[in-house]
Amino acid sequence: LLDQAFALGRLESILADVVRPVLERIGDDWAAGHQMIAGEHLLAAAVRARLERLLSDARGTVRGTAVLACPAGERHELGLLALAVLLQEDGWQVAYLGADTPIGSVLDFAAVVSARVVCLGLCMEHAAGELERVLADTKTPEGVALVLGGPGATHERVDRLGALYAGCELGPAVEQLRALAPA
Template structure:
């Protein structure tokens, strides 16, 4: 065991823990976490001051193209094993009611809500963690079977917000209060407020909200009157057509695209689809910043992977023409175009 693994503070152990993730050394990572617990560090601190920030750094290394998808998946698996080991070592006994924790339907980033689940468990709640991508109907069926005090739902990607809203409303129809979290609701929770749901920026805040049922239920209603224009629904119906048209346009304008490998083609179609999905989500919540933040991020990701400048601007231009009869979508696309770095315009 290295000197870092014997540290009695999560912040001191952080660099060594990242090394364990980089080396895919599951056993050393678990030993480090258990060593902190044995040194008297509370389990909640190990989870929130060691595992959580390390996982954020893993995502950043993937985004900077320093780590491959395989390395990111391996590191995430190790952190999941560490969380399980910490939970087993702490082994708290519930003193409160049942809280159900789950990812939104289509949401696969399960480690952050798992951390929330374990913090709630450490604070005395009887927690059921349903994991990644839980269909709304299955969640509601579970709530009907078990008497839940609250539901905590996670969303990492803003493009899932329309689905998140349907899931939130399904829980409410079961008379179970909801708290949400994750980057998908905005760094300040602004899209949670737009959907009329309680939002927590982190696990301790979620625990405090869940303990205060009055605050949990006393949120202003959703502000979605703009959906009456049917622009969002019409945009979603045209998703496949838009992607096909953008791909055809790309092949016509960029001859090299005609020789893409199957892997390159899959990645391109995926990116074109994500642009449509983020655009639709921005129209749903009536907030262009959702889309502009996404195109800035996508431009950075593609640049780090050597994709030529203009790769984002071209589909934005194509979608702008194809959606000329969609005034809110056209406005969002124009703002996204303006937000691109000068080299990409």
């Protein structure tokens, strides 16, 4: 069914209207004790494999480089991986570093590749709190916009960190990032 959905629809629509609601439902059921974690992991693995295949289809860049990662302690990466695929489709050169990546390494890498943006995905409160603590002592490279998205990226947290808020919706996040680097 997942392959059919990806084959028949627009990528952004499939991610927003099919994949996200199913993953959220499974996560909610698991949190309520109604779902085995194995079912969530099975679906997540299938979605991750599909998104990684799409991301490996490199395209020409017109907007610049975007570095995407989940900070240390954050393992929920599918939303950020979906954003990476959509940004690549929108003309970005994407460097997707994945889950549980120390922020110092992310920012060092962003400087090396002359990234325009660093996008961090936040779901879990413990990872978001740790990110705040580390960023208080870390400088974002000159000319790099720090963008936070996901349920853990509250407006208050984003303001405290001097970052930009991407929210939880993929389409608006892509539009916001597009405005940072028009083609």
